[in-house]
Amino acid sequence: MLKKEIYEFIKLHKILIVPISFIFLMVSQPITLKLLPKIIKNGLPKDAVIHIPIPSSAEALSTVFGKFESLGVIILILISMGAIAGEREKGVAAMVLTKPINRTTFFMSKWTAYSILTILSFIIGMIITTFYTVNLFHNNIDYSNVSLAIALYIPIILLVISISLFFSSFIKSSILSGFLAFVVYLVVMNTPQFLFTKHDAIFPSDLIKNANDLIIGKSITFLLPLIVVILLNFLFVILGSYLLNKQEI
Amino acid sequence: MISCKNLVKEFKSVQALKGVNFSIEGNGCFGFLGGNGAGKTTTIRILAGLAKPTLGEVKVLGYDIVKDKEKILKSISYLPQHPAFYDYMTGEKWMHFIGELYGFDKQLIKERTEELLKKCGIWDARNRQISGYSGGMKQRLGLAQSLINKPKLLFLDEPVSALDPIGRHEVLTLLLELKKEMAIFMSSHILEDVEKIADEIIIIDKGEIILSSTIEDLKASYTHPIISFELLEPVENLSSILKNENWIVSIQEVSNHYKINVREIDIAKIHLPKVLHNAGAIITKYEIESSSLEDIFLRLVN
Numbered sequence: 001m002l003k004k005e006i007y008e009f010i011k012l013h014k015i016l017i018v019p020i021s022f023i024f025l026m027v028s029q030p031i032t033l034k035l036l037p038k039i040i041k042n043g044l045p046k047d048a049v050i051h052i053p054i055p056s057s058a059e060a061l062s063t064v065f066g067k068f069e070s071l072g073v074i075i076l077i078l079i080s081m082g083a084i085a086g087e088r089e090k091g092v093a094a095m096v097l098t099k100p101i102n103r104t105t106f107f108m109s110k111w112t113a114y115s116i117l118t119i120l121s122f123i124i125g126m127i128i129t130t131f132y133t134v135n136l137f138h139n140n141i142d143y144s145n146v147s148l149a150i151a152l153y154i155p156i157i158l159l160v161i162s163i164s165l166f167f168s169s170f171i172k173s174s175i176l177s178g179f180l181a182f183v184v185y186l187v188v189m190n191t192p193q194f195l196f197t198k199h200d201a202i203f204p205s206d207l208i209k210n211a212n213d214l215i216i217g218k219s220i221t222f223l224l225p226l227i228v229v230i231l232l233n234f235l236f237v238i239l240g241s242y243l244l245n246k247q248e249i
Numbered sequence: 250m251i252s253c254k255n256l257v258k259e260f261k262s263v264q265a266l267k268g269v270n271f272s273i274e275g276n277g278c279f280g281f282l283g284g285n286g287a288g289k290t291t292t293i294r295i296l297a298g299l300a301k302p303t304l305g306e307v308k309v310l311g312y313d314i315v316k317d318k319e320k321i322l323k324s325i326s327y328l329p330q331h332p333a334f335y336d337y338m339t340g341e342k343w344m345h346f347i348g349e350l351y352g353f354d355k356q357l358i359k360e361r362t363e364e365l366l367k368k369c370g371i372w373d374a375r376n377r378q379i380s381g382y383s384g385g386m387k388q389r390l391g392l393a394q395s396l397i398n399k400p401k402l403l404f405l406d407e408p409v410s411a412l413d414p415i416g417r418h419e420v421l422t423l424l425l426e427l428k429k430e431m432a433i434f435m436s437s438h439i440l441e442d443v444e445k446i447a448d449e450i451i452i453i454d455k456g457e458i459i460l461s462s463t464i465e466d467l468k469a470s471y472t473h474p475i476i477s478f479e480l481l482e483p484v485e486n487l488s489s490i491l492k493n494e495n496w497i498v499s500i501q502e503v504s505n506h507y508k509i510n511v512r513e514i515d516i517a518k519i520h521l522p523k524v525l526h527n528a529g530a531i532i533t534k535y536e537i538e539s540s541s542l543e544d545i546f547l548r549l550v551n
Binding site (some may be wrong): 008 | 273284294297298299300301319322324327329331332334335337338340346347349350351391394
């Protein structure tokens with residue numbers, strides 16, 4: 001089953017589309033920052049004096065995750081929302097699931113395949129962006145910090161995939177399941193801060209903040225939000241495969 | 250092979266199956282008939298493990314469909330009315346994919362793929378992407394892949410509706426051969442086809458089984474023989490004359506064509522020509538027919 005998913009990525013060119021779109025998305029961020037002073041200058045009257053500090057490589061790179069937060073998540077959801085819902089819509093799920101295959105296996109192979117695809121694409125995108133940024137801004141960066149930051153962001157990507165497959169497992173329309181996944185992701189990321197005034201840095205969004213801080217060299221503790229995100233991953237994966245088992249295909 | 254006891258299936262507001270009871274034993278072809286919305290597809294989907302019964306006990310191959318589903322799935326196959334595939338695969342790749350789901354080894358999958366694709370007449374298209382297949386080819390591939398595990402019980406939901414007359418004939422011939430080795434449980438509303446290949450008939454109407462019988466018994470007990478005849482020119486009052494005869498069940502009249510259902514064929518054979526002669530009719534065509542499954546079905550369901 002996992003083999004089939006990988007075959008599908010190759011046949012439908014997802015194996016090229018996903019990394020390339022990630023690279024474009026991420027590389028565009030340092031380019032924008034580099035060109036920003038020029039763009040603003042061109043828009044101002046000639047005698048206006050304005051000083052815009054040029055960011056360091058590290059500062060530029062730390063904004064990439066922010067960019068990924070919006071568009072990157074949408075791409076992640078768009079490619080994964082139909083993984084199960086789409087197969088049910090087409091009727092091919094009824095062909096496959098009347099064969100002696102466990103539905104949990106079915107769910108987990110899709111989760112594994114999409115996780116591998118998106119994580120590899122993300123890492124490739126980040127590596128290219130890092131080197132490109134260093135080249136663009138001509139100052140050095142602590143590569144070990146960047147590597148750790150990338151590693152910290154991976155559970156967030158998994159969370160997007162888990163939420164997306166969770167909805168895909170029991171909602172028959174892939175568009176609706178994608179939409180709900182996006183809404184729930186935004187809720188998970190943005191609401192806890194408002195609900196609890198006491199901020200102990202254990203919310204999922206703190207993991208992203210930590211990853212950003214790490215790149216610009218701040219010292220951080222990341223264990224608590226990391227555990228929370230991993231637990232959320234487990235929750236959505238277990239619920240998703242449970243609901244798929246309950247479904248009438 | 251199958252036994253359903255008081256099978257009930259409820260969707261949110263409707264009761265699709267209201268206590269279905271039937272059982273089938275042994276190999277052969279079992280025709281499952283019913284109008285649109287009678288509950289055919291729902292029943293088959295439950296038997297194939299895609300949907301769950303709300304109430305009742307369903308056993309397939311002796312196993313409980315809810316508890317031992319995975320054991321059952323190894324030895325049955327289900328082909329939905331509109332088979333769907335991963336369209337980016339070729340026909341051959343799909344067969345291999347399905348074979349792997351059963352855990353068969355490569356050599357066995359290769360042998361069965363060749364045998365079945367040839368049998369179903371799509372061997373020449375094996376290297377083409379399924380997205381380019383016609384409806385008939387998809388139906389054939391669907392049938393081929395459903396045979397890869399040599400099922401003991403094969404569920405077919407309207408297997409011939411999408412095919413052209415030649416394709417239909419070929420598939421029916423194939424099913425005639427297959428029913429010697431397995432039980433085929435086939436829903437259809439093309440009664441003519443069911444009549445050709447089925448050994449037993451089960452009729453469902455409004456979520457209940459209204460008949461379950463072998464095709465011979467069915468014909469023997471439910472049919473009234475039909476005599477159809479044609480006259481040179483219409484005879485006035487002929488219908489009302491015929492209606493007075495107590496061996497006649499019903500009369501259909503279209504200008505000078507008549508079709509009558511009779512109670513006792515032997516009595517009718519003697520009396521009908523006399524009656525026609527006395528009425529002054531000149532016969533140009535005279536034929537004794539046996540009534541078709543369609544006649545029986547319509548009479549039972551209405």
